[in-house]
Structure formats: C-alpha cells, structure tokens
Amino acid sequence: MAKGYLAIILHAHLPYVRHPEHEYFLEEKWFYEAVTETYIPLLRTCEKLAEDGVGFRLTVNLSPTLISMFNDDLLRSRYVRQLERMLELADREVHRTRHQPEFHNTALMYRDLFSGVHHLFTEKYRRNLVEAFKKLQDAGMLEIITTGATHGYFPLLGKQREIINAQVVVAVELYERSFGRRPAGFWLPECGYKPGDDLILKK
Known part of the structure; x- marks a missing residue:
C-alpha cells in the first residue's frame, strides 16, 4: 500500500517585458538570463535523462507571460x-x-x-522553446500546466469574478494554441486562493 505521493512541480514565470521602442532594455535581460541559466539547461537535463534511459516525470508550470515571450x-x-x-x-x-x-x-x-x-x-x-517543451510533454516526460494570464494574485483582483474568469480563459486559450491540448492543471498565482476560484477553474 502506498504511503504517500510526491509531485515535483517547477514553477516558471517572468513578468512580461517587451520594449521595441528601446534598442536595449534592462529588464529584458532578466528574460535572457533566465533562458540561458534556467530554461535551456532544464530542457537539456530532461533530454539527457531521456537519452540515458532514465524514467522521470515532472510537472512544469509555464506562465502565459513566459510562453508569450518565448514565442x-x-x-x-x-x-x-x-x-x-x-x-x-x-x-x-x-x-x-x-x-x-x-x-x-x-x-x-x-x-x-x-x-x-x-x-x-x-x-x-x-x-522555439515552446516546441521543445511540447516534445517532452508529448513523450510523457513532462506535464505542463498553466497559471493566471498575467500571474495576478487572485484574492486581490477584486470582487468581480469576471476578472478571475478572464485570467483563466486567456491562459487556457494560449495553452491550447501552444500545446494542442487543454492543460491538466492550473497553478494558482502566488498560491493565492479565494473561495469560489475552484468553481471557475472547474469550468
């Protein structure tokens, strides 16, 4: 009988930064550094495990803002x-x-x-880093989930549930366009929960 379960979930998010009006923009360097030091090494590590015949399963949350910057x-x-x-x-x-x-x-x-x-x-x-992540998901090694469209903290987004609904709908639509399927899970931004959020996520 199983005594418990372990789920390793990696949370990957960066705020959306894109400034075409500037040739060089300091905050864009955050994205470049993260790609160099985190996301490409993560992809390569997963690929090496697969090449070595090491079975593994990871869940990775790629935020919509990060996916948009990747694309x-x-x-x-x-x-x-x-x-x-x-x-x-x-x-x-x-x-x-x-x-x-x-x-x-x-x-x-x-x-x-x-x-x-x-x-x-x-x-x-x-x-195309999204396609690289997609290949690992299609091979059954990664399970990629999503989070709120702008990673806004749900409990502080106001009493209007339409705002939360829009955060979820936009995130799911981007995920479907990027990965060709519906997400199997949803990371609550900053782990923030407000009663009723589960009903929106269930839809």
Missing part, C-alpha cells in the same frame, strides 16, 4: 544578439585571464556555457 520573434532575435555579445565578452575574458589561473577557468566555463546555449537555441531548438 515573440523580437525577443528571440534580441536573445540571439545578447548571446553573441556575451560570447564576445567571454572570448575577451579568456584571453585577458590566460595568465591568471584563479580566473581563467571561470572565463572558460562561461565561454563554454554561452557557446553551448547559442548552439542549442539556434540549431537544436530553432529558436
């Missing part, structure tokens, strides 16, 4: 540009620290990181 052509192009700039910097650091062993290994590590991520993003994933 945005401008942000994809700017991300490649950012990776190329970081690669140039890493190359300069490798050269600069060649006689400083205490720093040189770190410079080499970052050059390898940016080079590897650039290859994965542009060649393996063809700039």
